[in-house]
Amino acid sequence: MPHITPDTLRNDSAFITRLTALRQDLHRHPETAFEEHRTADIVARRLAEMGIEIHRGLGGTGVVGTLKGKRPGQRVIALRADMDALFIEEQTGLPYASEVPGKMHACGHDGHTTMLLGAAEKLAADPDFAGTVHFIFQPAEEGLGGARVMIEDGLFDLFPCDAVYGLHNAPKEPLGRVLTRPGPFMSAGDTWEVIFEGSGGHGAMPHTATDPTVPAGQFIAALAQIISRKVPATDSAVISVGHIAAGDYMSPNIIPAKVVVRGTARSYRPQIRDLLEQSIGSFAEHCAAPHGVSARLIYTRRYPPLVNTGAEVSRAVAAARVSVGENMVDPKAPLAGGSEDFSFMLEKVPGAYVMMGNGDGPEAAFVHTPKYDFNDALIPIGVAYWLNLVAAELAA
Template sequence: MHPTTPDALRADSAFLDRLTEIRRDIHRHPETAFEERRTSDIVAGILEDLGMEIHRGLGKTGVVGTLKGKRGGDRVIGLRADMDALFIEEQTGLPYASQINGKMHACGHDGHTTMLLGAAVKLAADPDFAGTLHFIFQPAEEGLGGARVMIEEGLFDLFPCDAVYGLHNGPKEPLGRVQTRSGPYMAAGDTWEVIFEGTGGHGAVPHTATDPTIPAGQFVASIAQIISRLVSSNDAAVVSVGHMNAGDYNSPNIIPSKVVIRGTARSYRPEVRDLLERSLARFAESCAAPHDVTARLIYTRRYPPLINTADQVAVAVAAAEATVGDGMVDGNAPLAGGSEDFSFMLERVPGAYVMIGNGDSGNAAFVHTPKYDFNDELIPIGVAYWLNVVREELGGEA
């Protein structure tokens, strides 16, 4: 197998026009977590037309297509794309904007699905590799852990892999710039909630009440110390407040009996994750006790840290350099604060996850915003990257 360049794919205008049409069709019809029925029908139909064996139903709407190389070989790798959209009202004004009120592809999963489909088309036309490929199209990446569900329902039991690869478009990054790193790359994404409860009472006579607003305020002001004083300077972590609720807007003279504070916690190592959970509970309780108020922590571990394997990062970097040139590849990228449920797959199978720049023009919008759009100029770059990953992994002799 020879390296594939984006220019070689751009020369096949009919191929790229078809992929652009598929991407924009998926964009018009966004489907949120575990409801990606139309999208999975499109994926399954294309894979079936290519002559692949397909499996449907993992994670409700997941699709796995299997392609065997014509040169034999025992090595098996998985290539994964996510399919789900978000609950956001689109404001792009594009001719292919979402036709579903309150839903849009605001993270580029329409593009991720399309790029992997493009790679499947090219590889099925000439499976000149030694081994087996599983094309994994996953539902529900956005918050509901579709990767975890697919695994729990037997993904890697039915389709064992020696390595697995994933990618994401890099919002507001130069088009085609590839970033990755060995070891921890993306953060564990956890949600926490602290509930302070007292008796409440009339605001004119606070001495007759136990007031949960005072310890709640002290708690919010103090939790920055968890990062600055308890987490080692060699580690990265974040604790942020995203929601506070107490009382009634129309009753400012009433001390509420309950204050609810919710937020996110991000970390890259299990030990730090444990520390954040313990510390949030301890800080809440220490603020509450002097005021005769109770505090209760609910800590929900959502996505684990995404930890890349060194050998597979080397494969990914080589594939990226073959695709866009070594000047456009950073194999030691900074830690990324976002979370990604591909991390569940990497807990089970060695692999690598990369970010590929979606373009940084003046009108480029960030993901998870109403004006975001996947850049179709990234399609040939992403397809070429996938083909070069297969070349690096399975391009040798059986």
């Protein structure tokens, strides 16, 4: 396969116009986790029209397309795009804004789906590669672990592969800039909850009560010490409080019997993940005990850290450099604080995940906000990257 540039694709104006219309149609009709029925129907229909073999049902609404190259080769790779939207009320005012109240494509998965379909179309028209490509269209990336569910449903048993690749747009980064790194790239995303329980009592007579608010406050203040005094300086980790609940707004004179503190914990290595879980529970108990209050930790491990493998990062970087130029590729990008369920796939198969600049400058709306929109100018860049990655992986 010859190298493909975004300009080559832009010259095919009918192709770009068709993909842009598709992306904006998907944006207009967002579907949230495990409800991507319309989106999956569109994906499956378009793949079938290309002559690509399709399989449906993994993860409920997942779609997998399989295309064999016309040259002999045994290597098999998979390219993945996510399809789901978020529960956010859109405020962009765009002519193709969401028509579904309370839901919008606020993370660009409409663009990810479009770019992978565009790459599938070009590859199906001329499958000049040696081996097999699986196109994975995944549901429920946003918090519900659609990748994990697809794997549990037999994704890599039915479609074994030698490498798997994913990408995500990056608002505020220059358009088309590619960021990745070998090893840990994105953090594990865990949710924790500590329940402090006492007797509660009358606010005017705290000496008669077992008050859970005091240890809860001490615990919140102490959490930062886990990072500063427990986590080695050579590692990165974050603990944040996102929810506190106690008592009733209309009863400020009542000491509540229970205080619930919830938050998130982010880490990049299994040992640090274990340390955070143990330390949050230990700190809670040590804060509670002197006050005669109980503390119970519920720690939920959601997404594991996303860990890229070196050989696959090298191929991804080579494909990116061909697509956007060497100066637009950062192969040693900083750790990213977010989490991604593509990490479940990378636990099973070697692979690489890249971030790709969505442009629009520092004032651009970030993902997961009501004014965010995927930049359609990224479409030919993303398609070119996928095509060049297939060329790098399946050249012989």
